[in-house]
Amino acid sequence: MTARGTPSRFLQSVLHNGVGRYVCQLKRISLIFSKKGQGSLGVRDFIEEGVVDFAKNNPGTVVYISPQSCRIPKIVAEYLNGNVKEETVTNKASQEIAELITKLSNQSGLDIIRIRKPFHTDSPSIQGQWHPFTNRPPRLCIVFIL
Amino acid sequence: MAACRALVSRAVLPLHYHHVCRGVMLTHIREKKRWMKAYTLIMERKRKMEGPPPPKPRSQQPNFDYHAEVEAFSARLQESFSLELLKTAFVNVCYLRSEEERRRALGLDLETTTLNLKDNGELCVHGQQFTKAFLSDWCRGSFPSLPQEGVAAIVGHLTGSEVMCHVARNLAVEDLTMSAEFPVPDEILQGTFFAVIGALEQSSGSVRAGLFIRDFLVTQLIVKDLFDMWKVVDPMGLLVKELTCKGIALPEPRLIRSAGASTVLPLYFVGLYSDRKLLAQGPGETVLAAEEEAARVALRKLYGFTENRRPWDYTAPHEQLQKPSAQALTSE
Numbered sequence: 001m002t003a004r005g006t007p008s009r010f011l012q013s014v015l016h017n018g019v020g021r022y023v024c025q026l027k028r029i030s031l032i033f034s035k036k037g038q039g040s041l042g043v044r045d046f047i048e049e050g051v052v053d054f055a056k057n058n059p060g061t062v063v064y065i066s067p068q069s070c071r072i073p074k075i076v077a078e079y080l081n082g083n084v085k086e087e088t089v090t091n092k093a094s095q096e097i098a099e100l101i102t103k104l105s106n107q108s109g110l111d112i113i114r115i116r117k118p119f120h121t122d123s124p125s126i127q128g129q130w131h132p133f134t135n136r137p138p139r140l141c142i143v144f145i146l
Numbered sequence: 147m148a149a150c151r152a153l154v155s156r157a158v159l160p161l162h163y164h165h166v167c168r169g170v171m172l173t174h175i176r177e178k179k180r181w182m183k184a185y186t187l188i189m190e191r192k193r194k195m196e197g198p199p200p201p202k203p204r205s206q207q208p209n210f211d212y213h214a215e216v217e218a219f220s221a222r223l224q225e226s227f228s229l230e231l232l233k234t235a236f237v238n239v240c241y242l243r244s245e246e247e248r249r250r251a252l253g254l255d256l257e258t259t260t261l262n263l264k265d266n267g268e269l270c271v272h273g274q275q276f277t278k279a280f281l282s283d284w285c286r287g288s289f290p291s292l293p294q295e296g297v298a299a300i301v302g303h304l305t306g307s308e309v310m311c312h313v314a315r316n317l318a319v320e321d322l323t324m325s326a327e328f329p330v331p332d333e334i335l336q337g338t339f340f341a342v343i344g345a346l347e348q349s350s351g352s353v354r355a356g357l358f359i360r361d362f363l364v365t366q367l368i369v370k371d372l373f374d375m376w377k378v379v380d381p382m383g384l385l386v387k388e389l390t391c392k393g394i395a396l397p398e399p400r401l402i403r404s405a406g407a408s409t410v411l412p413l414y415f416v417g418l419y420s421d422r423k424l425l426a427q428g429p430g431e432t433v434l435a436a437e438e439e440a441a442r443v444a445l446r447k448l449y450g451f452t453e454n455r456r457p458w459d460y461t462a463p464h465e466q467l468q469k470p471s472a473q474a475l476t477s478e
Binding site: 014015016019020021023024027028030059060061062064066076080081082122123125126127128133136138 | 217317361362364366368402453
């Protein structure tokens, strides 16, 4: 739709992450898959090969593996700011799932919507923001009637 | 099929007929179900009447392992907590009380089923003292000309329940807190966060705890203005006091600029001059408001809390922390 019809936000970070120390924003990732279904083949392969390495490389994220009888395998990612993101991974290859999980771990939990400006600053002006009276010579009794 | 159903009396139902409620009877057929629409509408009406379900704590939802979560909490913050202390920090008194009441209500024998958990009261007090001491020292170090009330106001704001609960919620402390009610009330969450800081100080020492407070609480000062946190009723009086202490001449207000005096949005700039040199100028809608704003701008310049000040350097780990707790605890 249009920019006004869809939600948007400004560029921001959760709790000024990165200013002090960097905290990985992904707190929990759950792999929900089926033990026998053919859509979960990629997830099962990923669990055999790559999930232990992922868990070792990201000690701040808890990885839950839950085999259930479900038709569509899902990855549920929970972030520190409370947002929960669900992705279906039916018929995805193990490599694609690995890339998806790396992408999820690099995201902050903020919504993926249009970002109004690709920049943000906390100190927009060093010498003071310009206003029409800056650099005007102050003569006695100078009065503007607008 | 219809004849079958007509013969059925209410008292005796064949095995595969099931009354859900008045107006909806389930029969097991493989075709399009005639009861589905009525059932769905009834459930929708029930859901609209009851409203949304009450929120459940994360520990009662599927996929939650407490020990793993606590370990991940400590790894995520790049701190090595002692896990015992950290688990104690999350246990609140209200939780212990409610658990004991529940066990008593269930009729369990008190001796065999006493909880072995200690509550976080001590850790909370310890953490609160350490945090306030560290933040006061930090404030005095980075804004040396700020008076005691200003320092107290900033520390009060940073250790107040709003900022602490905001930080705690975004660090997933609420998931791990054990408390009687859910959603966790602000005071209990604030107490738990203080207890976590206390646990960190006892496990890793005061330097690491100081770095933790710097990285998570001091960053909350980033876009804040001094007088948002410190309510000053008479900025001009305070400015006069400050200047007399320093021995500088008293400020004289002069109208510098004005525009639109007879319109609905007038603008006046008042400058404060001490000894014929400009201290600060400030805008306002009336001359009095402009004078007050000019006094506030002058105070901000004096205390070094302007918007364009040099930002705090978060990369240097040790040089800026100079024995935090010793000074503050002896002076207070």
